[in-house]
Amino acid sequence: MTVVAATPEVQYPFTPVAAPRVAGYHEFANVQRAEIGAVVPSRDAPNTPLPKLFEPLTIRGVEWSNRLLVAPMCTYSADNGKATDWHLVHYGSLTLRGWGSVLTEATAVVPEGRISPQDAGLWDDEQIASWKRVTDFIHANKGKAGIQLAHAGRKAGTQTTWVVKEAGWTGGLIASDENGGFAKDVYGPSPITFSKGYLQPAEATEADIKRVVDGFAAAARRAKAAGFDFVQIHGAHGYLIHSFASPNTNKRTDAYGGSYDNRVRLALEIARAVRAAFDGPVQYRISATEWIEGVAGAEKQFEGEKEEYAWWGIEQTTHLAAQLRDAGVDLLDLSSGGNDARQQVPVVEAYQAPFAAHIKKHVPGLYVGAVGIINTPELANSIVERDEADFISLGREILRNVDWPLQAAVQLGLTPNPAEQYRRGWAEREIAGAGTKVKV
Numbered sequence: 119m120t121v122v123a124a125t126p127e128v129q130y131p132f133t134p135v136a137a138p139r140v141a142g143y144h145e146f147a148n149v150q151r152a153e154i155g156a157v158v159p160s161r162d163a164p165n166t167p168l169p170k171l172f173e174p175l176t177i178r179g180v181e182w183s184n185r186l187l188v189a190p191m192c193t194y195s196a197d198n199g200k201a202t203d204w205h206l207v208h209y210g211s212l213t214l215r216g217w218g219s220v221l222t223e224a225t226a227v228v229p230e231g232r233i234s235p236q237d238a239g240l241w242d243d244e245q246i247a248s249w250k251r252v253t254d255f256i257h258a259n260k261g262k263a264g265i266q267l268a269h270a271g272r273k274a275g276t277q278t279t280w281v282v283k284e285a286g287w288t289g290g291l292i293a294s295d296e297n298g299g300f301a302k303d304v305y306g307p308s309p310i311t312f313s314k315g316y317l318q319p320a321e322a323t324e325a326d327i328k329r330v331v332d333g334f335a336a337a338a339r340r341a342k343a344a345g346f347d348f349v350q351i352h353g354a355h356g357y358l359i360h361s362f363a364s365p366n367t368n369k370r371t372d373a374y375g376g377s378y379d380n381r382v383r384l385a386l387e388i389a390r391a392v393r394a395a396f397d398g399p400v401q402y403r404i405s406a407t408e409w410i411e412g413v414a415g416a417e418k419q420f421e422g423e424k425e426e427y428a429w430w431g432i433e434q435t436t437h438l439a440a441q442l443r444d445a446g447v448d449l450l451d452l453s454s455g456g457n458d459a460r461q462q463v464p465v466v467e468a469y470q471a472p473f474a475a476h477i478k479k480h481v482p483g484l485y486v487g488a489v490g491i492i493n494t495p496e497l498a499n500s501i502v503e504r505d506e507a508d509f510i511s512l513g514r515e516i517l518r519n520v521d522w523p524l525q526a527a528v529q530l531g532l533t534p535n536p537a538e539q540y541r542r543g544w545a546e547r548e549i550a551g552a553g554t555k556v557k558v
Contacts, residue, residue, distance in 0.1 A: 149538045153183040153260045155216030155523045157532040169530045171499040175508065177399040177448050177485065180347050182262060182509075184218040185502050186523050187451075189489055189513035190266040190350070190403075192223045192233060194278040199226065199239020200248035209252055212516070213261035214537045216523035220256060221511075222249075224268035224352055227333035230305075231269035231358065234278045235298030240267070240337040246344045253345030259537065264348040266403070267337050267392070269330055271358030272306030272319035272367075275299055291315040306361050307368040307375060313459035327374060327384060330358065335391035342396055350401035351392055351447075355456030359385050360405055363438070364430035364457055366414075377424050382438050386445055393446030401487070402442050403451040406435045406473035409461040430457065432476060439481040449485035450477055451511060467491050468501070475506035487511055495526035 157172045159165070172184045195204040205222070212220045225238040232239065239245055253263040276282075277293045292315070293299030305326055306319035322330075334351065341349050353359040361367040362384045368375045374383050393400055408429050411417065417431030427434060439450050452473040455461045463469070470490035478486045488507035492498050498510040516522060524544065527534035536544045 150260045151538065152535045154214060154535060154537050155186070155218060155527075156183045156535045157527045158535075160531050160533055163531060166531065168532070169499045170502045171495070171510065171530070172527060172532060177348075178397070180262060180399050182218040184523065185509045186218045186498075186526075187264075187487060187509050187511040188212055188217050188220045188516060189511040190221050190223050190352070191513050191517075192237065194234050194236040194280075196236055196238040199229070199232075199237070199241060199245050201238065201245075201252050202248070205238070205248075206252050206255060209263075210255045210259075212520065213256045213259050214540070215520045216527075216534060216536070217261070217516075218523070219262035219264055219347070221264040221350060222252075222266055224266050224270070224357075225337070227267050227269055227337040228329060230274060230300050230303035231271075231330070231333070232274060232300075233270045234276050235293050235300075236278050237270075240265070240340045240344070241333060243340065246340050249341075249344035249346070257345065262347045263345065264350060264401070265341050265344075265346045266350040266352050267334055267341070268352035269333070269358040271356075271361050272304065272310070273312050273316060273356055275301050275304045275317055292317055306358065307370055310367055310369070312356060312457075321370070324372075331384070331387050331391050334388045335395040338392045338395035342398070346398075348399035348401060349392060349396050350403055350451065351388060352403050353385055353388075354403045354405040354451075354453045356405070356458070357456075359388065360430070360457055363434070364408065365425055365427045366408060366410070366429040366458055378427065378434060378437070382434075382441065385438065386441055389442050389445040389447050399448045400446060401449040401451055402447045403453055404435060404438070405430065405454045405456055406452050406470065406476075407431045407454050408458050409455050409463045410458050412462045413460045414458075432473060435473070436477065436480055439477050439484060443481060443484040447484070449487055449509065450481075451487035451489060451509075452477060452507075453489055465491070467493070468497060471501055471506060474501075475504075478506055478508075485509070489513065495529045498526070499530060 175182050209220050223238055225240050226232040228241050256263045275293055276291050292301055301317055304317045304319045305322040309318055309321050311318045338349055363381050368381050374380055410429055414429055417433055418426050419428045420426045454470050455463050471488045474486045474488035485508045487509040488501055489511035492510055493515045501507050524534040
């Protein structure tokens with residue numbers, strides 16, 4: 119390839135600043151002169167307003183360079199809850215590829231809250247240093263780090279996915295004691311199993327519930343000590359908080375079951391506890407619906423009775439969204455499903471985005487995230503431009519296309535800032551955008 123210069127040499131489009139030094143990292147890890155993924159308009163159209171997807175946003179003093187979030191995705195690669203080299207490389211590489219913020223996988227607040235024995239955790243002070251190593255690298259490269267705090271509830275104690283899917287595996291879904299399992303410690307709101315192969319949980323006692331609430335608060339404090347900029351409470355996908363909130367899975371008769379107010383009591387206690395323990399942005403991931411109307415009838419079936427609802431849906435989600443906002447939650451991340459194996463999910467492009475738009479319209483004062491097969495820059499930007507969401511989360515698409523933010527910026531007519539070490543890989547695009555001819 120030869121480059122024929124038709125214009126003056128392209129100048130670095132971002133203001134160089136002295137890069138901060140982070141203890142424990144060599145100079146090569148501290149050379150970023152601007153946030154990776156930050157953008158400027160193309161030289162071909164320098165006065166074009168930035169697409170809203172790439173506008174910065176500040177919440178509680180934390181500034182995101184764009185509206186893109188890495189969705190939490192379990193990798194089942196922790197060592198007794200501690201982050202390993204895998205997590206450093208995995209989350210560090212995402213930071214180097216332009217994501218406005220990196221959100222870790224579900225991280226258990228108590229050991230029995232893990233989906234599998236290999237899940238991440240933050241239930242012990244000894245786990246802090248392993249996560250601090252990850253956040254230090256992210257911060258050294260001007261990224262933002264978030265952690266999802268979670269309890270798997272009745273879906274806890276399973277084998278990792280690759281063990282279950284291994285050819286010839288006959289050991290079942292549940293992790294044995296020999297493999298680090300904890301079947302006897304699994305609990306939920308009621309003794310109702312999720313589906314075939316899962317454990318039948320014990321009914322959580324009031325002592326269990328207090329342990330969970332205290333666990334979320336303690337994990338939030340540890341998250342701060344580990345250097346995380348924000349936290350997310352996992353209240354979706356049939357895990358403990360979601361299963362307590364849904365009348366479909368919560369058949370309790372005490373203060374944590376029965377009416378809507380009782381069912382969401384745990385969610386609100388956790389939200390308030392995390393807010394008190396963590397002074398940065400707090401997010402909450404929620405399942406907006408269980409997708410079972412086709413097999414179970416309407417969400418609200420018992421008008422006027424103490425329990426009016428049959429399962430968890432958008433009406434209750436809207437009520438809880440306002441209550442979470444009042445409890446100090448800053449952003450609601452709208453997902454769906456995961457609590458009933460009978461679910462009938464219409465898996466199409468942006469199939470969950472209408473839930474985000476609904477909350478954005480009906481619950482003012484709350485930032486909203488959309489997620490679910492939002493795989494093109496044009497679609498992601500259109501959702502944010504229409505004010506139907508403030509952030510867009512991508513999950514599996516990231517694993518297929520880790521450079522998505524930088525590629526998206528180019529497709530939307532912008533010049534992205536790559537990592538200094540990767541700049542040569544993007545130079546041709548920058549030169550082309552500046553009017554220089556590229557000849558192959």
